[in-house]
Amino acid sequence: MSWPEDTAKLERVRALMADEDLDALVVRSPDNVLYLSNYWGMKGYDAVVFPREGRPTLICLDPQLEEAQRMSWTDDILTFGGYDAADPRPPFARTLDLAAGVVEERGFKRIGLELSQGTQASDRMVGEPTTFSLPWFDGFGHTGAEVVDGATVISRARAIKTEQEIERMKLANELAALAYDEVRSKVRESDVQIYAMGIFDPYAATPEERMGPQLLQSLTEESGGRMFQVDDVDELSDIAEKISTELRNQYVIGYKSTDGNRDGKWRKVKVKVNPPPGLPPLTVYARTGYYAPLQ
Numbered sequence: 595m596s597w598p599e600d601t602a603k604l605e606r607v608r609a610l611m612a613d614e615d616l617d618a619l620v621v622r623s624p625d626n627v628l629y630l631s632n633y634w635g636m637k638g639y640d641a642v643v644f645p646r647e648g649r650p651t652l653i654c655l656d657p658q659l660e661e662a663q664r665m666s667w668t669d670d671i672l673t674f675g676g677y678d679a680a681d682p683r684p685p686f687a688r689t690l691d692l693a694a695g696v697v698e699e700r701g702f703k704r705i706g707l708e709l710s711q712g713t714q715a716s717d718r719m720v721g722e723p724t725t726f727s728l729p730w731f732d733g734f735g736h737t738g739a740e741v742v743d744g745a746t747v748i749s750r751a752r753a754i755k756t757e758q759e760i761e762r763m764k765l766a767n768e769l770a771a772l773a774y775d776e777v778r779s780k781v782r783e784s785d786v787q788i789y790a791m792g793i794f795d796p797y798a799a800t801p802e803e804r805m806g807p808q809l810l811q812s813l814t815e816e817s818g819g820r821m822f823q824v825d826d827v828d829e830l831s832d833i834a835e836k837i838s839t840e841l842r843n844q845y846v847i848g849y850k851s852t853d854g855n856r857d858g859k860w861r862k863v864k865v866k867v868n869p870p871p872g873l874p875p876l877t878v879y880a881r882t883g884y885y886a887p888l889q
Contacts, residue, residue, distance in 0.1 A: 597632055599667045600758045607751045611646045611744075617702035618645040619744045620693050622686075622730065626708065626748055627652075633666040637676070639685045643696045653692045655685070672696070690733040698737040706744015707731060723782070777855060781816050782860065783885060788817040789837045793824045818881040840879075850887075860886040 607630070621627055622641045628634050630644045636658050643651040650668045659673050674688040681688065697705055709731065734741050755763070781788065792810050795803065796842065811821040820840070822833045847865065865880040 596665055597758060597762070599632070600756055602756045603751070603759065604667075606754065606756075607644070607747070608646050610747045610751055611706070611813070614706070614742075614744075614747055615704055616646060616706045616742070616747065617704050617739070618643055618697065618700075618746060619706045619747065620734070621708055621744075621748065622689070623708055629752060631666050631668060631749070632664050636661075637685070639676070639689050641689050641693045643693055643700075645700065645702070648700070651693075653696075667689060686727075686730065690730055694734050694737050697734060697739050702737075702739050704740045704742065705734065705737075706742055706747055707734070708745045708748070709743035710745045718750075778816060781813055782883065784817075786817060787841075787881075788814045788819040789840075790814050790819070790821045791824050791830065791833055792821055811831065815879070816882050817877055820879055834840045847880075853886070856887050856889060859886050860884075861886055874876055 607619075611617075612677065619630070620643050621642060624635055624638050624640070627640050627642050631642045631650060631652050633640070633642075633652055633654065634743050636655060639655060640658075641653045643653070649670045651670045651672060652666050652668050653661055653672045653674070656661045656673045657676075659671065662671050662673075663669070672692045674685070674692060676685045678688065707730075713846060731741070749775045790810050790813075792807055794807050807821070807823060814821040820837075822836070824830060824833065853861070860883055862883040863881060865878045867876045867878050
């Protein structure tokens with residue numbers, strides 16, 4: 595959906611830029627592109643040149659022009675081709691050419707790049723374009739502008755939320771909750787056992803990201819499977835072997851419900867094991883319930 599320009603947010607960014615004597619910010623991280631332009635890119639090759647005064651310039655792929663015009667807060671949009679028969683360089687090189695051209699054309703003397711800030715979105719986009727490389731940082735030397743680290747300006751700005759940002763976060767949480775409920779319902783309806791290996795960020799920045807392991811574990815347990823948290827990628831092969839062993843050593847238990855109502859409601863099931871004397875406590879992994887038939 596399209597949102598009206600968040601003037602309070604952009605004015606705060608510009609005030610922080612003035613404190614650092616920055617003429618412009620040039621951002622490539624997808625989350626920062628979104629933050630300054632309201633545009634979420636298709637591949638991660640996009641950029642925004644955000645001046646302290648005047649209109650920002652959004653740079654995006656040709657196929658995304660219509661979407662950019664619909665969503666972006668700026669009408670100054672430059673596009674480039676993801677593939678160019680006359681230019682064998684990767685697409686981000688054309689992004690750099692356009693961004694540097696804007697900096698040079700508008701005569702910016704001091705610009706801020708994301709020199710010390712990773713992107714929270716890098717693992718959610720195509721990995722290669724959102725991984726910064728030295729040519730990007732060195733690519734503004736010919737413009738005559740002094741290049742400094744603008745990441746602190748963006749971080750300070752993003753630490754404070756406007757009313758619109760809070761509204762957007764609430765909406766995102768509601769949509770995520772609806773999506774989770776839908777997935778959970780499909781898992782319950784299916785006769786599929788889910789095993790998962792989760793590689794999680796121990797320094798997750800948001801509560802939603804920190805909830806990831808719990809949500810994944812909940813889905814796997816609903817199906818009678820398990821979630822294995824991976825702390826070291828070298829553990830992956832051992833975990834895969836454990837999953838394979840469990841799948842080859844299972845019991846199938848059936849029972850007849852005393853509730854004869856065909857109401858389609860969810861009925862909980864809990865399987866318990868009484869271990870023989872001398873054995874340690876045993877853990878049971880089984881489906882947590884089923885939907886009663888309607889007919």
